[in-house]
Amino acid sequence: MRLAFAILIGLPLLGCSGEPPYKGDKRYAVQGTVTYNDEPVDNAMISFTGENPTGQHMTGAPILGGKYSIEADKGPNAGKYQVQVRWSKPTGKKRKDTDTGEMIDEVKEVLPSKFNANSELRAEVGSGSNTFDFELKGPALK
Secondary structure, eight states, X not given: OHHHHXXXXXXXXXXXXXSOSSTTOOBOOEEEEEEETTEEOOSEEEEEEESSTTTOXXXXXXXXXXXXXEOGGGSXXXXXXXXXXXXXXEEEEEEEOTTTOOEEEEEEEOSOGGGTTTOOEEEEEOSSOOBOOEEEOOSOOO
């Protein structure tokens, strides 16, 4: 009985020793630029979601002045990634915040879904240069 209890208590601790949970867990710094119709994307977010969800880290960063950077300790590990760019802008309307009751600016996604929800953007991370520049094209923003 004590052995069974010790095994049950010890199971959640496996993998918490600071060792990678699987081979190939090395993370890499990634950086690059994002433009939309040749203009820098600003105050947006970029995310990298692994195409192999059991063996890759999802990560992201803000895009400021058209540039993003993710340090190695928070970066993705080697592999193929779907990349999403989300850029929300105020609509000019106000709405009531459900948590605070305050009136706040309503925002909406301005980029076409092929760059976020249904992203066609891809990147392959590995040893060597991990600079990914995305030159997005689409209809004029309103």
